[in-house]
Amino acid sequence: MKNLTVLFVLLFGLVSIGTFAQKKQSKHKIVFQFTNANDTIQQKAFANQLNNLTAHWPKAKFEVVVYNMGLEFLMPTKSKHIATIKTLHAKGVRFVVCENTMKNRKITKEQLIPEAEYVPAGIAEIVEKQEQGWSYIKGGF
Numbered sequence: 001m002k003n004l005t006v007l008f009v010l011l012f013g014l015v016s017i018g019t020f021a022q023k024k025q026s027k028h029k030i031v032f033q034f035t036n037a038n039d040t041i042q043q044k045a046f047a048n049q050l051n052n053l054t055a056h057w058p059k060a061k062f063e064v065v066v067y068n069m070g071l072e073f074l075m076p077t078k079s080k081h082i083a084t085i086k087t088l089h090a091k092g093v094r095f096v097v098c099e100n101t102m103k104n105r106k107i108t109k110e111q112l113i114p115e116a117e118y119v120p121a122g123i124a125e126i127v128e129k130q131e132q133g134w135s136y137i138k139g140g141f
Helices: 002-025 040-056 068-074 082-090 099-105 122-131
Strands: 029-034 061-066 094-098 117-119 135-138
Touching: 029 040, 029 122, 040 061, 040 068, 040 082, 061 068, 061 122, 068 094, 068 099, 082 094, 094 099, 094 122, 099 117, 117 122, 122 135
Parallel strands: 029 061, 029 135, 061 094, 094 117
Antiparallel strands: none
16 A cells, blocks of 8 residues: 555656646747837837747747838838847747738838748738737737
8 A cells, every 4th residue: 555655646746747847848929919110119118028028938939920000110221129120030039021011001021121021911910820829919018
């Protein structure tokens, strides 16, 4: 009986350690919507949010979907945070731009940073990420 109790305690301990290790290693997936970058205060707040989260969860997946007035965030002529964006990109943060917005606003890829990636429809990208289990955050405040 004593051996059975010891075996049960050991087995329970191993299961607990395995569960803890899985939780510790699980990766978060977060998709951000950013649409207000013509406001430099919004740009700064959003850059700070991304810096804080990438420091807190360095192995998480981050994707920023940029559309509407958010394109200014990725335009070297209009953003004061290009160096921060490049650093975040180097950490694995993806910045994807809505091609519908680009077409409507007559903005070319040459006007955006080279780190930008492109999707046909920004809102559709957010919906698809949520359907794949990504958490959604509206960037800025």
